[in-house]
Amino acid sequence: MKLVIGNKNYSSWSLRGWLACKQSGLAFEELTVPLYGDDWDARKKEDGQLAPSSGKVPILWDGDGPDAAVVWDSLAIIEYLADKVGRDRFWPRDDAARGMARSMVAEMHSGYLPLRREMPMNVRRHVEGVAVTAEVRGDIVRILTLWAEARARFGQGGPFLFGTFCAADIIYAPVVSRFLTYGVPVPGFAQAYMQAVWEHPWVEAWVAAAEDEEWTIEQFEGAQTA
Numbered sequence: 216m217k218l219v220i221g222n223k224n225y226s227s228w229s230l231r232g233w234l235a236c237k238q239s240g241l242a243f244e245e246l247t248v249p250l251y252g253d254d255w256d257a258r259k260k261e262d263g264q265l266a267p268s269s270g271k272v273p274i275l276w277d278g279d280g281p282d283a284a285v286v287w288d289s290l291a292i293i294e295y296l297a298d299k300v301g302r303d304r305f306w307p308r309d310d311a312a313r314g315m316a317r318s319m320v321a322e323m324h325s326g327y328l329p330l331r332r333e334m335p336m337n338v339r340r341h342v343e344g345v346a347v348t349a350e351v352r353g354d355i356v357r358i359l360t361l362w363a364e365a366r367a368r369f370g371q372g373g374p375f376l377f378g379t380f381c382a383a384d385i386i387y388a389p390v391v392s393r394f395l396t397y398g399v400p401v402p403g404f405a406q407a408y409m410q411a412v413w414e415h416p417w418v419e420a421w422v423a424a425a426e427d428e429e430w431t432i433e434q435f436e437g438a439q440t441a
Contacts, residue, residue, distance in 0.1 A: 217244040218292075219274040223425040226250060227336040227389035230421055231289035232273030234385040237417045238305060239296040248272060290324050293382050305382040312369040316376070316383045319361050323386045330354040334393045338425040345397045358390060359405055366404055374411035388412055 218236050220229035236243045250272070275292045277284040286295045297305040307313045329350035347355070365376040365383065372378025376387070391412045394401060401409065412418055 216241060216275060216277045217246055219246045219248055219272055219276070221248060221250040221272040222428060223247075223421055224338045224428050225336055226272060227331075227392070228271075228289045229273045230336075230389050230392075231385050232275065232292045233421065234388060234417055235289065235293045235296055235305075235382075236275070238380070238382075238385060239300045240304070241296070241300065243275075289386070290320065293320075293385065297382075305385075307369065307377045307381060309369070312377050315365060315369070316381060319365065319376070319383050320386045322361070323390070327354045327358070327390075330358075330390075330393065334397050336389050336392055337396050338392055338422055340396050341398070342396060343398050345399075347399075355394075355399060358387070359401060362387075362405055362408060363402075366408065374408065376408065380415065384412060384415075388418060 216236070218232060220226060220233055223229065233245070271287060273287070273289060273292060275284075275286040275295065277286070277295075284295070286292050293305060307316055329348065333348060333351050334345070362376060369377045373380075375381065376383045391409045393399070394405075394409060395413065413422075
């Protein structure tokens with residue numbers, strides 16, 4: 216398998232696809248495509264690795280030639296890999312826990328647009344006193360509420376949302392990054408959860424690689440402070 220990803224400092228969806236590949240336990244080759252470079256528009260049209268997704272990352276290629284499976288979109292990658300290696304590796308076994316985990320993942324996948332827009336992922340940046348709009352505050356409250364419920368109901372088996380590391384943590388890992396970047400104040404239970412995610416060996420490896428990247432994308436460097 217090979218996974219096409221964007222810049223590790225900025226690409227939240229690439230992080231999710233990459234964590235999904237790590238969670239699968241399968242070997243994969245990692246290919247990085249710098250986002251929004253001078254030749255980005257041309258490269259999207261010409262690069263055969265990007266073509267199936269209209270130039271979006273991540274993209275998982277499984278196999279070679281015309282029969283290769285090509286999967287784009289992070290949630291689709293999670294589900295594809297879960298089918299390959301067993302769904303219990305990605306989702307809680309308990310029906311109620313699995314139902315909540317799937318709902319949380321779907322909500323993150325399709326929602327929280329104000330948070331995404333106003334607090335873009337930027338692993339290297341740390342900002343104090345960010346001006347938070349009412350829409351972003353609503354997203355933050357909703358996320359913390361879901362985290363609290365998951366931890367209270369299903370988190371007894373470990374430090375993650377449903378105890379052990381699963382698809383829900385994969386999907387919310389970039390949110391942890393955003394909260395840390397922009398100094399979002401959170402209650403103690405959320406601090407403990409965020410620390411567990413940030414200290415996960417795979418996340419630590421991603422962060423270290425992001426710190427070593429040389430690219431800067433100015434459009435993701437402009438969060439306003441109060």
